[in-house]
Amino acid sequence: MDEQEQQLTKKQRKELRRQERHDEASRGKTKRKFTTLIIVSVVGIGVIVGIWALAKSAGTTPTALTPDNDPFVGSADAKVVVTEYSDFQCPACQSAQPIVKQVIEKYGDRIKFVYNNFPLPMHANADEAARAAECAFDQNKFWEFHDKLFGSQSDWEDLSNPADKFSEYAGALGLDTAAYAVCYDGSDAKDRVNYDTREAQARKVNSTPTFFVNDQKIVGAQPLEQFSEAIDAELAKSQ
Numbered sequence: 240m241d242e243q244e245q246q247l248t249k250k251q252r253k254e255l256r257r258q259e260r261h262d263e264a265s266r267g268k269t270k271r272k273f274t275t276l277i278i279v280s281v282v283g284i285g286v287i288v289g290i291w292a293l294a295k296s297a298g299t300t301p302t303a304l305t306p307d308n309d310p311f312v313g314s315a316d317a318k319v320v321v322t323e324y325s326d327f328q329c330p331a332c333q334s335a336q337p338i339v340k341q342v343i344e345k346y347g348d349r350i351k352f353v354y355n356n357f358p359l360p361m362h363a364n365a366d367e368a369a370r371a372a373e374c375a376f377d378q379n380k381f382w383e384f385h386d387k388l389f390g391s392q393s394d395w396e397d398l399s400n401p402a403d404k405f406s407e408y409a410g411a412l413g414l415d416t417a418a419y420a421v422c423y424d425g426s427d428a429k430d431r432v433n434y435d436t437r438e439a440q441a442r443k444v445n446s447t448p449t450f451f452v453n454d455q456k457i458v459g460a461q462p463l464e465q466f467s468e469a470i471d472a473e474l475a476k477s478q
Contacts, residue, residue, distance in 0.1 A: 309435075310354045310372075310381040312343055317351040318477035319453060319470055324355050324439045326447040327369060327388040328362035328396050335448045335460035336389050342466050350470060354385065356435040357447055364401045369432045371405040374422035378414045387412065 321342065325332045343352050356373070358365030368388050375384030387408050388395075395404045402423065409419040422428050442451065450457040452469040 308376075310376050310385070311351050312382070313346070313351045314348040315351060317349060319346075319350045319473040320353060320451075321350050321466075321470065322353045322355055322451045324357040324435070324442075324444045324447060324449045326357055326359050326362055326365045327372065327385075328365040328392065329359065329447045330392075331460055332448045333389045333392050336386075338460060338463055338466070341463045342470070345463070345467070346470060349474060354381075355439065356432045357439040357444060357449070358432065358436070359447060362396070364396055364398065366432060367401055367405065368395070369435075370423060370428040371409070373428040373431050374419050375409065375412070375414060377422055377428075378418065380412050380414055383412050384408065 323339065325335075339352075342350075346352075356369040358369045372381060372384050372388060375381050391408075395401045398404060405423070406416060406420065410416050439449070442456075446458060448460065450461075450466070452466070453473050455469050455473070457465060457469060
């Protein structure tokens, strides 16, 4: 083999190595593009699913229970509805009760005063208290149980298990304790409390007590005058 042939062979080898490096780089680039496409596709699907779930959640409204009865006093057909969202373990809700009684006494059948549960997560026994009150409601003893829970709040708020205390209240108020126990351990009362909570959240309630005079929102234990102003304005509209 002469010198020219050896040089040619070297050039060929050099060109071959250059071509191999080029091919390898091209394969790497294609692989990276393919991997990126997969990642983008997966992320895109996740975003679409997330947007769909968010849209579905945003459009969700509380599904009515059957029946969706709430405890109330006054006239069922009143044009002015005062709704309280409350928590039996909430000190502010307890302090609002004298005002609530004044509102009910002043307006009587000219309004419908409705109680709705909104037990706050910070109050460990509030949810169970709400369930107990719903079971008393089933036996037409809601308002008696309501007053008992608020009146003896300090007796049960720190109990590790308040069920026995609530059962004691049920017996003292003349409830059928066997029926009460079935209700308390069942899902119906819990469902009603959860419904009230979803409704409160839909109405942008974030503290207790919160009241609505028709659609006018009143937050906290406000004086009778503030309730009267709102109620009188709504009564005037209905005349």
